[in-house]
Amino acid sequence: MHSEIVDTLRCLGTHEDSWLVAAADVTEDRHIMRGQLGCPVCHARYPIERGIADFAAGALRPVALEGDGPGFEDDDAVKLAAMLDLTDAGGYVLLLGRWARLAAPLRALVPVMVLVANAPPDVLMGGGVSGLAIDGRVPVAAGSARAVALDDASTPLAASAIAAVRTGGREVGDASLALPADVALLARDDRHWVGTRESGAPLLQLVRSPG
Numbered sequence: 001m002h003s004e005i006v007d008t009l010r011c012l013g014t015h016e017d018s019w020l021v022a023a024a025d026v027t028e029d030r031h032i033m034r035g036q037l038g039c040p041v042c043h044a045r046y047p048i049e050r051g052i053a054d055f056a057a058g059a060l061r062p063v064a065l066e067g068d069g070p071g072f073e074d075d076d077a078v079k080l081a082a083m084l085d086l087t088d089a090g091g092y093v094l095l096l097g098r099w100a101r102l103a104a105p106l107r108a109l110v111p112v113m114v115l116v117a118n119a120p121p122d123v124l125m126g127g128g129v130s131g132l133a134i135d136g137r138v139p140v141a142a143g144s145a146r147a148v149a150l151d152d153a154s155t156p157l158a159a160s161a162i163a164a165v166r167t168g169g170r171e172v173g174d175a176s177l178a179l180p181a182d183v184a185l186l187a188r189d190d191r192h193w194v195g196t197r198e199s200g201a202p203l204l205q206l207v208r209s210p211g
């Protein structure tokens, strides 16, 4: 869990949006590998182990996916960078599930922070890659991510993952995943779709005052 990513994390508690305070036991190159995050409002605690912050109360153990889905090829990180429109440095991208396998190759191409959620167990944290274990929603500030990639197991997380992306940011999903609300389709083939985040905010309504 990189210290820059800690700033974007938010408590899951049902109270006003709150950042989290990090306490590090083991740090490697600005990554908290072991420690914990604490909420100053409701005092919830989220432990960090192996660089992965646990927002699932230990309920989610990393498991190998059945058959592990389709593998990635050498140029898939290049394709992902293009689909996510990562043409410059800065900010962070969110990779859910199987997409976490491309975190390190993506980092080698573009110097962006990568936040992975529910990554396969062989994906290691550190070197600009931070991890989350989540089972309800993505615990980050709304509109804080540049882009997100969702795999076909991401359906329950899709709405909150899209809300994490800034307006105009890119979304990539496995073709089998339904296009989430607030995503405008840009392109689709037999493997993936690519979309862009529309404003989720309700349109301002002008009310004419009587008389």
Ligand SMILES: [Zn+2]
Pocket (backbone or CB within 6 Å): 011, 012, 013, 015, 018, 039, 040, 041, 042, 043, 044
């Ligand atoms: Zn809280």
